Amino acid sequence: MNDIENEESAELKAEIISLIERQGPISFARYMELCLYHPQYGYYTSSRTRIGKQGDFFTSSSVHSIFGRLIARQVVQIWQIMGEGPFTLIEQGAGEGFLCLDLLDALADEAPELYAQVEYHIVELSPDHRSRQAERLADHVSSGRIHWCEFEELETFSGCFLSNELVDAFPVHLVEKQNSQLLEVMVNWVEGRFVEELGPLTDLRLAEYFDLSQYPLVDGNRAEVNLASLDWLERVSQKMERGAVLTIDYGYPAAELLAPWRRAGTLLCYHRHQSSDNPYQHVGCQDITAHVNFSLLEKVAGEQGFETLYFGEQYRFLMGLGFLEELIRLQALETDPKRAQALRMTLKNLILPDGGMGESFKVLLQAKGIGRPELLCARRISAIDLLPGMM
Numbered sequence: 001m002n003d004i005e006n007e008e009s010a011e012l013k014a015e016i017i018s019l020i021e022r023q024g025p026i027s028f029a030r031y032m033e034l035c036l037y038h039p040q041y042g043y044y045t046s047s048r049t050r051i052g053k054q055g056d057f058f059t060s061s062s063v064h065s066i067f068g069r070l071i072a073r074q075v076v077q078i079w080q081i082m083g084e085g086p087f088t089l090i091e092q093g094a095g096e097g098f099l100c101l102d103l104l105d106a107l108a109d110e111a112p113e114l115y116a117q118v119e120y121h122i123v124e125l126s127p128d129h130r131s132r133q134a135e136r137l138a139d140h141v142s143s144g145r146i147h148w149c150e151f152e153e154l155e156t157f158s159g160c161f162l163s164n165e166l167v168d169a170f171p172v173h174l175v176e177k178q179n180s181q182l183l184e185v186m187v188n189w190v191e192g193r194f195v196e197e198l199g200p201l202t203d204l205r206l207a208e209y210f211d212l213s214q215y216p217l218v219d220g221n222r223a224e225v226n227l228a229s230l231d232w233l234e235r236v237s238q239k240m241e242r243g244a245v246l247t248i249d250y251g252y253p254a255a256e257l258l259a260p261w262r263r264a265g266t267l268l269c270y271h272r273h274q275s276s277d278n279p280y281q282h283v284g285c286q287d288i289t290a291h292v293n294f295s296l297l298e299k300v301a302g303e304q305g306f307e308t309l310y311f312g313e314q315y316r317f318l319m320g321l322g323f324l325e326e327l328i329r330l331q332a333l334e335t336d337p338k339r340a341q342a343l344r345m346t347l348k349n350l351i352l353p354d355g356g357m358g359e360s361f362k363v364l365l366q367a368k369g370i371g372r373p374e375l376l377c378a379r380r381i382s383a384i385d386l387l388p389g390m391m
Contacts, residue, residue, distance in 0.1 A: 007271070009284030012041035016283070017189045025186035027202050029227075031194075032279065032288050033171040037125070041284050044169070047128045048285070066330070068102025069110075070321040071246070074365075074377050075103065075160055076111045078244050081370050087114060088159030088243075092123040092151070093166035097133035104140045120146045121154065151235070158242040167249050167297075168289040170228035174265070175206055177217040182207055185222070187280075194280040203227065212296055215258040222265045223258060224290040230300050237304035242369035245301065248314065250360045251292025258293075266291035294364055306366040310378050314361035320379035 016034055020026055036043045079087050094100050100120060107115040120140070124130050130148055140146050174185035176198060183198040184206065201207060209225045210216050217223055236245060251257065257266070269276050271286035279288050298308050310317070327344070334340040365375065 007285045008282050009041045009046070012038055012284035015041070020187070020189045025188040025197055025199065028174040028185045028187055028196075028279075029171040031187040035279070035284055035286075035288060036169060036171070038284065043284055043287060045126045045128065046284065065098075065102040065105070066323070066326055067318070068099045069106040070318055070323060070326065071099070071162075072103045072106035072110065073321050074246070074375065076107070076114055077373075077376050078160055078367075078370070079111075079114050081373050082158065082243065084113070086117050086119070088157040089118055089120045089162065090123060090154065090157065090159070091120070091162040091164075093163055093169070094122045094124055094133055095129060095165075097122075097136040099162070099164055100133070100146070101136055101140070104137075104145060115145070118145060122146065122148050123151050123154070124148060125150070154239050156239055156241050158240070160243050161236050161240060161245045162248075163246070164248045165250075167226070167229045167232070167247060167292045168251065169287065170226055170232065172224040172226045172228075172267070172290045173203070173206055174222060174267070175201070175217065175225050176222045177219050180219060182210075182217065209296075210258070212299060213254040213258055213293060214295075215254050217258065218260045218263075221260070221263045223262075224265050224267055226290060226293065229292065230296060233297055233300050234304060237301055237306060237368070240368060244309070244365055244367040244370070245306065247292075247297065247364045247366075248361060249292045250289075251294050251362055254293055254295035257291060257295075292362075294362055297364060298366070301366045304368075306368045307372060308364065309367050309372065310363065310365040310375055312363060314363055317363040317377045320375075320377040322376075 012034065015038070016026075016031065019034075034042065037045060039045055075089065089103075091100055100122065104115065104118075104120060107118065122130075122133060124133065133148075134141060137146055174196075176183050176185060178198065182201060184201045186197045186199045188195050188197050205227055206225050209227070233245070256262075264277070267277060267279065267288070267290050269279055269282070269286045269288050271282045279286075294311060298311070302308070315323075330343060331340050334343055363377070365377070
């Protein structure tokens with residue numbers, strides 16, 4: 001095996017083993033939390049390249065600036081609906097700052113009156129990400145538009161809360177149903193390796209999760225339970241006086257996420273653009289994710305006074321905001337046929353519905369205190385019909 005195949009954080013692995021030896025088996029949620037967010041050695045907190053060709057995965061915002069520019073159009077409409085006053089934009093988990101950069105660039109170009117009034121807060125716990133963001137966003141920082149903070153430092157606000165591929169990386173509990181009983185997957189260290197063991201539920205809410213979803217776990221099946229996502233959305237809704245929450249991530253409604261045929265859940269790991277279902281390798285050096293239960297996000301926000309204004313696949317969302325028109329405009333600016341073709345191929349990654357980003361990623365837009373306006377993103381345009389002309 002080469003160094004990449006063996007890559008892991010020896011320091012983090014030693015800390016997890018020591019914790020297990022002191023306390024006994026830990027929940028998978030605790031294991032995942034340490035792997036991703038350990039203050040020194042976690043995947044998201046340590047210094048490493050995560051996004052792009054030299055990293056472990058691509059995000060929609062890293063593919064092309066068109067993603068952020070189209071989202072900016074929806075933000076402008078929300079601002080207009082809210083009366084065009086001072087406006088707060090909050091993004092949590094901004095990665096390397098691509099979405100923030102492209103969105104603010106678009107506002108500066110196309111909606112300067114909003115740009116002059118916007119305050120963009122980045123909620124970021126990773127020092128490495130903060131450093132990369134500050135470098136990429138230097139021009140907007142100097143204009144006074146951007147501020148960094150912890151979630152607890154946020155004051156109540158009116159505006160829009162954004163997240164792109166955030167919720168899927170929250171630590172999840174793993175639950176199995178055996179002989180009609182719900183059991184939790186615990187992580188132990190036995191004979192030189194991490195092993196899974198089933199034990200009693202460590203949190204009563206794990207059983208309530210399936211009642212809330214209205215889809216019980218089938219005997220013999222395993223599922224991820226993202227309690228952190230429900231806590232997070234409740235906290236976001238408590239901070240927001242008026243405005244919208246825009247959540248972009250891969251996931252399903254509960255009926256599909258907890259379908260009987262989905263026997264092993266959705267947990268996936270990403271390392272050097274290779275996916276696997278083994279979270280016990282590359283400790284601290286691979287991403288660990290699970291698909292989002294969008295039905296519960298809708299339900300939790302609904303209990304806090306939010307209404308769902310849009311839920312659908314990413315390709316429909318981007319098409320409604322003018323993806324095709326923007327593609328045509330960008331192609332017209334490109335005089336080299338080969339570069340124009342490369343542009344088409346790059347942008348198609350954002351909307352391909354057949355198992356690509358366009359279909360696997362969903363967009364949920366929930367709002368409080370702005371009524372039920374017709375949103376730009378909800379324009380009914382068929383990407384399937386348009387794709388052949390883009391080949």
